[in-house]
Amino acid sequence: MWNWKTLVQYVPEPGGTFDAKAWLDAFPQLERAKTTPQDPIHHAEGDVWTHTVMVALALLAHPAFAALNETERQTIFTAAVLHDIAKCDTTQVDVQTGRISQPGHSRRGAVDARLALWAMDTPMPQREAICRMIGVHQEPFFAINGSRSGKSPEFLVRRLSWLADLHVLALLAEADIRGRLCSDPQRVLDDIELFRELAKDEHCYRTPRSFVDAHTALAYFRGAELHPDYPLHSEPGAQVTIMCGLPASGKNTWVQAHRPDQAVVSFDDARTELGLRHGKNEGAVAHRAHDKAKALLRRKQDFVWNATHLSEQMRRKSLDLCLAYGATVEIVHLEAPRDALFKRNNQRATSLSNAALLGMVSKWEAPLPVEAHALQWWQAARANADADQLIGI
Template sequence: MNWTTLRQLVPHPGRSPDFAACLAAFPQLELARTTPQHPLYHAEGDVWTHTMMVVEALLAMPAYAQATRAQQEIVFLAALLHDVAKCSTTVIDPVTGAIGQPGHSRRGALDARIALWDAGVPFAAREAVCRLINVHQVPFFVLETSRRGVTPEFTVRELSWQVDIGLLAMLAEADIRGRICPDPQRVLDAIELFRELAREEGCYDRPRAFAGDHTRVKYFRGTEAHPDYPLFQEPGSQVIVMSGLPASGKNSWVEKHHPQLPVVSFDDARQALGLRHGKNDGQVGDYTQERARELLRKGLPFVWNATHLSTLMREKTLNLLYKYHAEVEIVYLEQTRKELLRRNGLRDTSLSNKKLQAMLWNWEIPLPQEAHRVRHIVA
């Protein structure tokens, strides 16, 4: 499977999908044939039946016909893979028999990322697909403030920095039209209101504008502010936060582009403490954080060099940096699987290739709203 092959799966408007070819391209979807769903919300039956109905609903939408070819490729693959992880997240209540698939959107984004990465799908297209999968249900509930804990305006503004709102609404609508459930019109109305809110915010087809990067970062981290009015930025360190799988080239990039800057590194901490990879990570983390605090208190620029692979891992680092008013740039590096394993095999490291590949299940790419600037450098 490669990108050329995958693009050929995407039907032009008025053409029918080749579902047999889709199954051949993504073998994990075969499991969808025998994956049950809650009959109240999916009376059509198994996940594969639902997936085919969603794809057919998408292809019948005028918005799909009006989309660019690149947009059609993204939204089609997102529709095809939007429930790819239901097979691995299904839980059945032993008492009531109720079926649920908690976390299937996040896990589906991870599954899709790995499959599309191995297929050589270009980074921008791949991540557009994965981001849509990750949030594909949000438009159903975006107007329910009490359920999400934030205002609809906040949700729409944040989503606009992650995905194309128009494509997300298209996917969400297809998801509802491609199932048998009670009162689908109520959800379709909610999706239409979601579209209208995004248009009112000026972010239907672009990220919501902010008065500045600092205002954006503070707003998305919970500060009460309005996007159109700048917040005062207190002086602090300028910090480059590295992100990427082991052997993706982070050390080389830092040595080449910022050889003069101090570096905070878990690897350096392990070396200083005489510990192997995976041993006493808590002690390594404490050592690293204290080194960072020393530099932050002095307001000095530095590089924080670590994998920072998941959103949770990055959040721990970012919480500390923003506490000290740092200005942050995230630099994410990526290689192919083949190149990663080749490089890792040549390194003097206790991290085996098997352990490296296990880290893929925490592989979440930095999103634009996480820092003042986010750069993705892909080989």
């Protein structure tokens, strides 16, 4: 069985060769890329796997790849091989025009890559660096001209700098363009170069763009029109810890160890109070939890919101409520190795089966630093460890 230590042996050294067979063996889902078509206007080279190989070779041939350190080379090369992993499941063909598209493949690709790399026991910081790049790998194409979000180039560069090393991200984007046949690659390559220059002007080419404080940064990333260097006034509210992680990842244990004296809002508690099994009448469960959260927020009482919060959409609902009451919010993401997670779940008194837990994994969108005032990542204690471990990501 493949693991991360085995996989990185197949990341080529500068000037090395791409062992496509090994990577297909490590990620068998990529076999489908060989028969997944692409729009010939943007990908005249043909199927997704042909493009993926061309991207890998373009990256290896780039002098900037040789200048990266070993960890950076592992990260960008893995992202390059997996950057279109979700095109197989997102392909749509317009019946009238015959045009091919893969909407949302970047975001879905980050989820698919996370699951595969999690199963390989990839170190959390490196895994997330890979997944974040996959999730935004097309952004440097459009940041300068014609962003589909309608945001300014400055906003996009500042936000992206909190998600990835823009030097490495721009290199991945450049390899993505050089590894295809399309009508006007030079125009996109010029835009990527302008993206680099803007990031340098913003002093965030290799580090996150600085903000005067966390509250100003969060307000900016949520759409407030302000300047990063001037603080936005805020009234003090509750301090809220929003837990995030799969069931059995150790959230309850973490809360007991790190927030023992705080009130807890929990969907599991609401479920128990209502006498419901997991997955039954989740609307009533959410309503009860939200009512308790509102009461605590009105009193400006610190509390922990203990739920899975697996997707960005789920977290946003809780965040919107907390921030509407002026709370300061920290997300604590906790996870456990795959095998340990299923073993833990079997040992719990729960109505959630491992099969149902596995179904939840497909919705796992890890939190980003732009979502809250602060973000912590924790690795749940392993069998031979005494405590959970704080991971810097």
